[in-house]
Amino acid sequence: MDFILSDPEGPELQLPVNPEEVTIRREKQYETVDIINLGEIDFPTGEKVKDITFSSFFPMEYDPSFCRYSDLPDPQQAMNRLTAWMISRKPVRLNITGTIINVPVLISAHTSVFKGGYPGDVYYDLTCRTWREIKVRTAAEAAASLSSTGGLKAQRQDLKPVAGEYKVKSGDTLWAIAKLNYGDGSRWKDIYSNNKKIIGPDPDLIYPGMKLVMPK
Structure with missing residues (x-):
């Protein structure tokens, strides 16, 4: 030894x-x-x-x-x-x-x-x-790494995948459904346009159990 x-x-x-x-x-x-x-x-x-x-x-x-x-x-x-x-x-x-x-x-x-x-x-x-080695990256190196991994594509996806059909639950609104599925509440108009025959003339009147066809 x-x-x-x-x-x-x-x-x-x-x-x-x-x-x-x-x-x-x-x-x-x-x-x-x-x-x-x-x-x-x-x-x-x-x-x-x-x-x-x-x-x-x-x-x-x-x-x-x-x-x-x-x-x-x-x-x-x-x-x-x-x-x-x-x-x-x-x-x-x-x-x-x-x-x-x-x-x-x-x-x-x-x-x-x-x-x-x-x-x-x-x-x-x-x-x-x-002794433990600590590697510190500069801002430029971090940006280059993010770019090489696809930028925003590498980030965690928080949005719920868009389903072909959505079943209305108690308390739902078209705005809330659009926000949940698309991340943009303003897309309630697309959902309403796609389901106008089911919902009727008033987009605020949707009921639990109603099945909506979600636009792609």
Whole structure:
């Protein structure tokens, strides 16, 4: 098992001494709403970003009993690299071979410790947060996407499909029927013209159960 941090645009850092343990913190995200007479209610909204935490050290001298390789980085330079990655606000990839952890992360915090009796060695605690890429489109890109999908044709159709025959219900008017079926109340005149023999001389006098032939 090896711990490797790599920058897509730059260097790679393999930890010379493996941490004894790795802690992965998972947490559910909630939105709390205060409801009158009920108090606070939690609504789950998703999963928070995972924290990956571990501790180890950069040795000044190679020791085959715990070092993963012999060409060790300078401990101070290694810590400076971690600091630079943290300040850059850009993700690096954390790969722990032999495990499922191979993800882009942001280095959110690290702590350096110098211990007496171990000159040159630098001990550290490192916290990484899994990184999620967010794609933001410009207005021009959104307009181009809408155009490519047919514009208004891609929008949800709210109108009821026009039927060949409509059965009048209680409370109906020709205007309401035209609005429901065509999205335009003014088309009541077309419905009346198509059913004048059934309705009679007064377009306001329609009755429940009356069957109207709908114009195409």
